[in-house]
Amino acid sequence: MKVDQIAVFLENKSGRLAAITKALSDNNINIRALSVADTADFGILRLIVDDTEKATRVLKEEGFTVGKGVVIAVEVADRPGGLSRVLAVLHEAEINVEYMYAFVEKSGENAVLIFRFDDPDMAITILLNAGIKILTGEEVRSI
Amino acid sequence: MIWNEEFETLPREQLEILQIKRLKDLVERVYYRVKPYREKMDAAGIKPEHIKSLADLQKLPFTTKDFLRDNYPFGLFTLPLDQVVRVHASSGTTGKPTVVGYTKRDIETWAEVMARALACGSVQRGDVVHNAYGYGLFTGGLGAHYGAERLGATVIPISGGQTKRQIMIMQDFGSTVLLSTPSYALNIAETMADMGVDASRLSLRVGIFGAEPWSENMREEVEKKLGLKAIDIYGLSEIIGPGVSMECIEAQHGMHIFEDHFMPEIIDPDTGEVLPMGEKGELVFTTLTKQAFPLIRYRTKDITRLIAEPCVCGRTFVRMEKITGRTDDMLIIRGVNVFPTQVEHVLMGIEGVEPHYLIIVNREGSMDTMEVQVEVSEQLFSDEVKNLEKLSKRIQTEIKDLIGSTCKITLVEPKTIQRSEGKAKRVIDNRNI
Ligand SMILES: [Zn+2]
Numbered sequence: 001m002k003v004d005q006i007a008v009f010l011e012n013k014s015g016r017l018a019a020i021t022k023a024l025s026d027n028n029i030n031i032r033a034l035s036v037a038d039t040a041d042f043g044i045l046r047l048i049v050d051d052t053e054k055a056t057r058v059l060k061e062e063g064f065t066v067g068k069g070v071v072i073a074v075e076v077a078d079r080p081g082g083l084s085r086v087l088a089v090l091h092e093a094e095i096n097v098e099y100m101y102a103f104v105e106k107s108g109e110n111a112v113l114i115f116r117f118d119d120p121d122m123a124i125t126i127l128l129n130a131g132i133k134i135l136t137g138e139e140v141r142s143i
Numbered sequence: 144m145i146w147n148e149e150f151e152t153l154p155r156e157q158l159e160i161l162q163i164k165r166l167k168d169l170v171e172r173v174y175y176r177v178k179p180y181r182e183k184m185d186a187a188g189i190k191p192e193h194i195k196s197l198a199d200l201q202k203l204p205f206t207t208k209d210f211l212r213d214n215y216p217f218g219l220f221t222l223p224l225d226q227v228v229r230v231h232a233s234s235g236t237t238g239k240p241t242v243v244g245y246t247k248r249d250i251e252t253w254a255e256v257m258a259r260a261l262a263c264g265s266v267q268r269g270d271v272v273h274n275a276y277g278y279g280l281f282t283g284g285l286g287a288h289y290g291a292e293r294l295g296a297t298v299i300p301i302s303g304g305q306t307k308r309q310i311m312i313m314q315d316f317g318s319t320v321l322l323s324t325p326s327y328a329l330n331i332a333e334t335m336a337d338m339g340v341d342a343s344r345l346s347l348r349v350g351i352f353g354a355e356p357w358s359e360n361m362r363e364e365v366e367k368k369l370g371l372k373a374i375d376i377y378g379l380s381e382i383i384g385p386g387v388s389m390e391c392i393e394a395q396h397g398m399h400i401f402e403d404h405f406m407p408e409i410i411d412p413d414t415g416e417v418l419p420m421g422e423k424g425e426l427v428f429t430t431l432t433k434q435a436f437p438l439i440r441y442r443t444k445d446i447t448r449l450i451a452e453p454c455v456c457g458r459t460f461v462r463m464e465k466i467t468g469r470t471d472d473m474l475i476i477r478g479v480n481v482f483p484t485q486v487e488h489v490l491m492g493i494e495g496v497e498p499h500y501l502i503i504v505n506r507e508g509s510m511d512t513m514e515v516q517v518e519v520s521e522q523l524f525s526d527e528v529k530n531l532e533k534l535s536k537r538i539q540t541e542i543k544d545l546i547g548s549t550c551k552i553t554l555v556e557p558k559t560i561q562r563s564e565g566k567a568k569r570v571i572d573n574r575n576i
Contacts, residue, residue: 006395009531009556011554011556011559017555037528039528039532041535041553042519042530042531042554044525044527044531046526063556063557063558064557065520065524067524067526098527099244116526116527142455
């Protein structure tokens with residue numbers, strides 16, 4: 001139910017993001033989802049890739065600070081209200097969302113919401129009980 | 144082990160008798176043989192016969208680096224060059240270097256004090272001394288080398304640089320003692336980690352680190368990362384090179400000054416007044432025995448205090464505390480005195496902060512700003528913005544608590560701050576440009 005995510009520290013200077021994506025593509029690693037959190041002073045890149053171990057190794061060799069963590073991927077129909085229903089369920093159960101990002105599947109029918117929770121196990125239980133579809137790591141990687 | 148029991152444990156009264164005898168001889172030699180010194184003393188109205196007690200030392204004028212530069216290269220040597228067997232020079236950041244000369248006996252003296260210093264750090268015959276101080280015009284390499292040989296240890300004259308090769312040699316030759324700057328020791332530790340070399344499986348036992356100021360927290364860091372005891376050594380080329388004073392491994396607190404050769408004073412850097420024992424100020428040295436290039440009341444620009452209390456190791460020589468900073472490294476930021484070592488102390492005190500940092504000072508309008516760049520290690524990193532913001536806030540608050548001034552903290556990617564192969568560059572002050 002949990003999906004591996006890697007996070008990379010980005011200094012606030014141009015070309016860093018490009019250096020990461022180049023290192024990954026040079027090593028035939030595919031990016032499935034990506035988001036950048038930006039502040040005035042630094043950025044954090046979050047990535048879901050098809051080979052987490054290899055990506056971690058490659059980026060460390062390139063001198064980046066890399067952290068690993070788990071996120072939860074939720075699949076909803078790509079139409080109005082898809083996201084708000086999920087958020088309502090979480091809010092109801094007082095589950096705190098650290099951050100989230102989303103992308104639309106190739107077919108265009110579904111959207112995938114990536115959530116980072118303090119307590120992922122509790123969140124999984126709540127979401128499943130509400131009948132919300134959670135994707136496995138395998139499923140996300142093969143999108 | 145005490146290398147020279149007779150001198151290093153001399154009762155204070157006997158030491159003072161020896162010092163005054165040597166001081167009188169020094170002042171005569173310098174006055175009659177070196178014109179610039181004679182002119183300086185004449186201008187101050189002091190003759191050699193006025194020096195009768197150790198307290199009279201205070202009557203003599205100070206010597207500064209500018210005075211050495213004005214007499215570049217050999218103008219302050221007391222003997223003709225045919226008696227000088229070696230010269231060294233320190234790299235000046237601006238203009239001409241400072242040149243120092245040694246007679247055959249000076250080289251002997253240097254080896255003696257350096258052997259004492261190494262013995263303070265428990266180095267002995269049988270040790271394999273990995274000497275990563277630079278060889279050449281810089282006094283570090285050769286100074287440490289002669290002392291280690293005098294002691295009977297096995298010296299690897301590796302000098303600085305080519306860090307991976309150094310590590311291979313450490314492994315293969317079984318180095319037990321590392322001599323380097325503390326910042327280079329950290330560079331070695333980091334390179335070992337990159338190479339997958341486990342420091343605890345090396346034979347390293349003691350590290351003797353000097354030639355730049357470093358904090359207590361930095362000591363802990365080096366000890367932990369290299370699995371050795373880190374001992375502080377002090378010296379500067381003008382006085383003789385490394386081996387002016389050295390911490391004993393028993394106390395690891397303060398460096399014993401080899402006072403039969405080098406006489407210390409602590410002065411107020413602004414007024415030049417001699418401060419009472421134990422107060423913090425600028426360290427000043429008079430070389431009592433040096434022949435070719437003696438110095439009277441040389442201002443080192445290093446800030447420290449003396450410790451008169453007897454030491455557990457049995458040596459009777461006074462100790463000087465770890466150098467807090469230099470009068471010329473001291474940054475005055477919005478009227479507040481800041482030493483890079485203070486910032487270092489804060490950073491090293493935070494778990495996971497890498498011991499590599501850079502202080503950048505700018506002037507915006509009439510306002511000084513200080514920025515501290517800190518590398519984000521894996522241990523510090525988080526995928527959540529708020530955690531990194533909390534970290535930089537914490538560093539900022541701790542620095543403010545210590546120095547009373549707010550600085551900007553910039554988190555940078557690992558290994559972007561330049562690594563030292565000798566003396567680390569800690570400050571970029573853009574205000575003078
Ligand atoms: Zn001692």
